[in-house]
Amino acid sequence: xxxxxxxxxxxxxxxxxxxxxxxxxxxxxxxxxxxxxxxxxxxxxxxxxxxxxxxxxxxxxxxxxxxxxxx
Numbered sequence: 001x002x003x004x005x006x007x008x009x010x011x012x013x014x015x016x017x018x019x020x021x022x023x024x025x026x027x028x029x030x031x032x033x034x035x036x037x038x039x040x041x042x043x044x045x046x047x048x049x050x051x052x053x054x055x056x057x058x059x060x061x062x063x064x065x066x067x068x069x070x071x
Contacts, residue, residue, distance in 0.1 A: 004067065011063040017056035024049035 027035035028047040034040040041048045 007063050007066045011060065011067060014056050014060035014063060018053060018060060021049045021052035021056055025053050 024035055024040070025047060027033055028040050028049055043051065
């Protein structure tokens with residue numbers, strides 16, 4: 001597997017992760033109801049799905065920069 005293919009796979013996984021955690025974050029922050037039922041976990045009074053969204057966003061940016069570079 002070459003570098004470009006690996007970065008494309010990581011980029012796609014980051015998009016999927018952002019969509020899922022964004023959906024959960026929206027439900028938790030704006031409707032105050034956990035979209036997947038049960039109770040959502042909070043860390044320092046911020047829902048854990050928000051941390052996931054931020055993490056996937058960072059991975060998306062880094063993998064996008066890796067794809068853009070031609071080295």
